[in-house]
Amino acid sequence: MQRTQGTMSELESSMITIIQVFHKYSGHKCKLKKAELKDLINTEMSLFITKIQENEILDELFADLDQNRDLEIDFQEFIALIAMVTSSSHDLFNH
Numbered sequence: 001m002q003r004t005q006g007t008m009s010e011l012e013s014s015m016i017t018i019i020q021v022f023h024k025y026s027g028h029k030c031k032l033k034k035a036e037l038k039d040l041i042n043t044e045m046s047l048f049i050t051k052i053q054e055n056e057i058l059d060e061l062f063a064d065l066d067q068n069r070d071l072e073i074d075f076q077e078f079i080a081l082i083a084m085v086t087s088s089s090h091d092l093f094n095h
Helices: 010-029 034-044 055-065 075-093
Strands: none
Touching: 010 034, 010 075, 034 055, 055 075
């Protein structure tokens, strides 16, 4: 049985939001260049990650995420960022 968006769980809706945000910044090519990743982080994750203003910090983060070294961040590499930030933020919201 397929669920409609109205019956999606909170987690399922959140997963769709992650996918939509990735595509909002990556476009049809489905990969983020460094400037697109910076815009995504600074716009969509600014409460969890301090705004990236220094290129050195962005370069380090990008290099850590770009596992296949193609100078772009694909969805799987992006999910690694989401997992790291979510995991490190867990204690802030664990009431």
